[in-house]
Each structure stands twice: as structure tokens, then as C-alpha cells.
Amino acid sequence: MFDLFRSSDKVKKYVLGGLLTLVALSMVTYLIPNYNTGTTTSDNPVLAEVGGKKITALEAQQLFQKYSQGRIPPDLLDVYLPQFVEQMVSERAALYEANRLGITATDDEALSSIVANYPQYFPNGSLASKDQFEAALAQQGITLQDVVDEARDQVILRKMQSAVLGSIVVTPKDIEDEYRKKNEKMKIQYIAFPPAKFRDQAKPTDEEVRKYYDSNKASFAQPAKTAFQVVVLDQDKVAATINVTDEQLRAAYSSSLDNFRMPERVHARHILLKTEGKSDAEKKALMAKAEDLLKQLKNGADFAELAKKYSDDGSKDQGGDLGWFTHGQMVPEFDSVAFSLKPKELSGVVTSQFGYHIIQTLEKDPAKLKPFEEVKDELAKEVRAQAVTDKMQMLGDQMHADLIKSPKSAADIAKKYGADLIVVPSAAPGEAIPGLGVNPEIDSTLASMKPDEVSSELVLPNNRMAVVILNSRTPGRPAEFSEVQAQIRDKLVNDKAAQIAGDRAKAAAERLKKGEDINQVAKSMQLEVTTSSTFGRPDSIDGLGPAASLGDAFATPLGGVLGPLPIQGRAIVAKVIEKSDADMAALPVEHDTLLTQLKQKKAQDRNALLMDGILAKLTSEGKVTVHQKEIQNMLASMRQK
DSSP, X not given: OOHHHHSOHHHHHHHHHHHHHHHHHHOSSXXXXXXXXOOOBTTBOEEEEETTEEEEHHXXXXXHHHHHTXXXXXXXXXXXXXXXXXXXXXXXXXHHHHHHHTOOOOHHHHXXXXXXXXXXXXXXXXXXXXXXXXXXXXXXXXXHHHHHHHHHHHHHHHHXXXXXXXXXXXXXXXXXXXXXXXXXXXXXXXXXXXXXXXXGGOOOOHHHHHHHHHHSXXXXXXXXXXXXXXXXXXXXXXXXXXXXXXXXXXXXXXXXXGGGEEOOEXXXXXXXXXXXXXXXXXHHHHXXXXXXXXXXXXXXXXXXXXXXXXXXXXXXXXXXXXXEEETTSSOHHHHHHHHHSXXXXXXXXXXXXXXXXXXXXXXXXXXXXXXXXXXXXHHHHHHHHHHHHHHXXXXXXXXXXXXXXXXXXXXXXXXXXXXXXXXXXXXXXXXXXXXXXXXXXXXHHHHTOOTTOBOOOEEETTTEEEEEEEEEEEOXXXXXXXXXXXXXXXXXXXXXXXXXXXXXXXXXXXXXXXXXXXXXXXXXXXXXXXXXXXXXXXXXETTTXXXXXXXXXXXXXXXXXXXXXXXXXXXXXXXEEEEEOOOGGGHHHHHHHHHHHHHHXXXXXXXXXXXXXXXXXXXXXXXXXXXXXXXXXXXXXXXXX
């Protein structure tokens, strides 16, 4: 199987590189090739050093962009990029330690892993195309040596992990405990304390409102506001003025006859027996099967039924029907035969790159020119649409030019061109514009304009074109007390209501713990008791969400009290009214699944400990150094791009 790779060390290394690149590109996790940019400058600082080898900012950025493929929003760089660098450091620290321990990887070990995970590149057990691998490498800008090193590194890491993870033990008690957690159930009654219920009891004084304003003046400001006009051309209104005559349509038809020429086409069906990846012996058997099917068809067998039963093509469910197609839509061998057959005529067995076909042409339609009457309606839509576009552009340009000359004549100019005029006497960025709604493009345009300046033509949603005239700008300023008094009062009401709700919830919890009836407690506070359905740890509770929001509720005894707990903006106090243990008789059915899940969890935990332990050890020995300041500088630089 590996004769190709064993022919020489040079060839082995060459092809192994191509194989491993394709694997690296297919991985979901970030696989970090062990290469270095080689130079460091003030523009390319060192982020970390592992065993004397440097990880530079340029290297980290290139790898991050490559593996994230632009899917990470800029505002999340602060979260993901440091984690990415941390993973680079952690993996290289583990590889450094493996090298000290003498752990190595052979070419055959790397190749065996590739063959097992990517059999599609090894039809019949051998490499299909070395050129394919070379092309894949060139497209990604990766060298063969890079991927060879990467393959060895990944095998070495797996060996290190296996040595530690092989000792994982899951005891019968572990499985039993996990089964109990998964299957035990409970039911609760709860009282919700929504702050809104207590708003009428929250009455901040005028003195409190004023005091809050005086203490927080800097946080209250009136935003900058602008007075502006928007002249809007509506495409629908412009379209209503457009009339397309028969004469125009015939002229358009005559000038674009090539658009209405219909090429020759056929309607055909087929039966395909695929030969891709088959041995010569298998192909010989498939040819015999195809000949037999052809014989059955010539003797009157139903084509559609045989296609549904024997065809390997996706069209089998339609009885092999491929619908209509023109020259060039099928592979050459298929195309040639399908167009040469007469309607209802059967082909012989046709060989293509996909396998053996039996083709039947059902209908044929010769090349022709669609007559004017047939395309008139479609042509009218196109001509009308183009006329509307041209007129919109013409009117927009003329309107813009007139506004540039006389920005104070917006009303007259709008009337001249049949446009709508929207006058906004005062608005802050982000406020809705009458008739247009919130429009970030107009906001950003206004931000860079001067009074009496006219914007360029803007394309707005719903097929509208607009020009903006800035009349005046009022700068932002600190808010006066009278302007924010109501806002502050509302905030203080909300804060006090939340405090009252929390206090009432604490009092309710204390009363329940002393043995009072939950219904009486709720009634005395003019609240209601809700009884949940029976739920388990993985379930959701109506009105509360995931059971996990109750904390360790399952450790609470029957009759015990939970809370107050903050859930969905309310304080919740609950009482456990039912508990049922897991049915241990059903444990054998789930035993193997639980065993696998627990092993995986322990493996993940232990692997994290292994990597963390290696990193901590090498850091204490001075073999690993991470420059957090340079990582933060790199982040700041990337945010500005």
C-alpha cells in the first residue's frame, strides 16, 4: 500500500507534505504549524519564546487570519486572539517537552493516520494524484516542509496525550452517580418577585433625584443635533411616468436577436452504473450488468422502473429523467450520444468518466429564434426597467446639480423633479427620520458635512435616491437638570422597586424556612404561587428556563427552600414539593453510553491539566516566556485596521 512512499526518502517527504496540508486545512480545531517567520523587528515584536524559539506578532496574525477565515468579528478579537496565542504557546511547550522525553513520530505513523481519516484520497488503497496535493499546497501558500513538521507534531502530541489518558479509570460508582444525576426528578412551587410589581411603592423624593443628578452630571449629556433636509426620488413614482411603445420593443428585439436564439436541446433519461473507484474485475461485472439491462429494455422492460431499481445517479427517483438540456451541459460522451438519438430511441452502453450509461432521448427541440410575440412581455419588463434606471440616474444627477447651485431652494427643486422633501428641524444621530426611519447612511453622511453643504447622491432602501442638505448643527452639551429629571426619576423608581422585590423575597424565604405555608406567604404579599411540572437536571422549567438556574436544587431535601435566586430579572423563592430517585433497573441500558461520556469528559479534563502542567513547569524553568504587553499591543494595532 505504501510502495509509492517507500521508493525514496525524498519522495516520501514530498508526498507526505501534500497529504498533511489537506488534512490541516480540513481540521475544525486550530492546528499550528511549527514554523517561524525568522525575523523580529519593532514592527514584528516577539509575543512569546518557547525553548529558544520565538512566536512573533506577524506569525500569530497570519495564522489567526488563515484559520479564522475572517469569521471573527473585530469586536471579539479581544476574546479570541489571546486564546489563539495561548494555544500556540501551549502546543509548542508540549512539543518541546516531548522532544526532551525522546517522543518521536515516524512517516508511516503520520501516513497511517491520514489514510484512515481521508480515504477519499486513496482510491483502491493508493495515492490518486500527487499533482492534486501540490496544487492544494500552492493555493494555501504552505511549503511541504511545513506540513511534514506539522504531521509529526500532531502525532507526537497524540502520543503524549495517550500516555496520560490511557490511565483513565471510570468506576462503577462514577457511572451510577452520573446515571442518578441524569435521571432523578423533582417538582417545585415558587413565588416570583418582579420589580414591576413594586413600582408603585418606589417613590424617590425630589431631593434624591436632584442628589443623583449632582453626583452624576458627567453621565448626562445632550447629543449634538442637526437640522437638515432630504430630497427623495422614489423609483415607483418615476416608473409611473414611463411608457414603453411597441415601436421601442421591436427596436430592442431587433438589436438583441442573439438573446432570443434557442440552442438545440434534448429531453433524455438514463441509467448509470458507476465505475469510479472500482477494480477492473468490478468494472467487467458492471458492464455485463449494463448489457443485461439494455437487453431487458429492448425486450420491453419499463425504463423508469429499472432506473429506480438499478441506477446510481441522483435522477433515479425520477426514473432517470434528466429533463431538458443543451450542448455542453453533459460530459462529451453522453452529450454526443444523447443528441444523435432519435426521439424514443435507446443508446447502447455508453462509457464516461462516471461509469456506464444507457440513454434514451425522449424529445428533441431544434435550434430556433423566439418570435417577437413570444418574448414581448418579458422584453417589455426589461426595457421598462432599464428606462426607469436611466431616468432615475438622469433626474438624480440634474437634481443634485441644481441643489449644489442653490441649496436653499430645496422645496422648489424637489417639486421640479417630482421628488419628496423631508424637513428635519432637529435630530440626533440614530433618531428615526420621518418617512425613512433610522438611516445610518444619512447619519454618517451628515457627520462629515458643513452647514449649507449638499451631499452626493445616496441610494436608500426601497429603491429610493436621496440628496441631503445640512442646514445647521447644534453641538452636544451637558444636560440641564430639567431635561433629565424624568429620566433620573424613572431610574430611581426601577432601582427602588428592585430593592423592594429583593427584600420581600428574602422575607418570604425566611417565613418558608420557619414552616409557613407557601400559598399563605404569597397571598399576604399579593403574589401567586406557580407549581412546576416534574423536571430533571437537563430540563427547562416553565417560567424559569433551564433547571441549572436553580443552582444545586437537587441537593435540596424534600420540603427545602431555594432562594432568593435572580432569574430572568426577578427574585425567585421556591420550595421542593416532590423528589424521585432514578430507576436503577434501567441503568444497564445506558451503562455503555455513560461510560463513554465519562471517559471523554475525564480525557478532556486530564488533557487540559496535562497541557497546563507542562506549560507551568517550563515557565518555572525559564523555558517559556510570554510577553503579555506585546500581545496587547498587537491587539490594539489590529483593532485600528
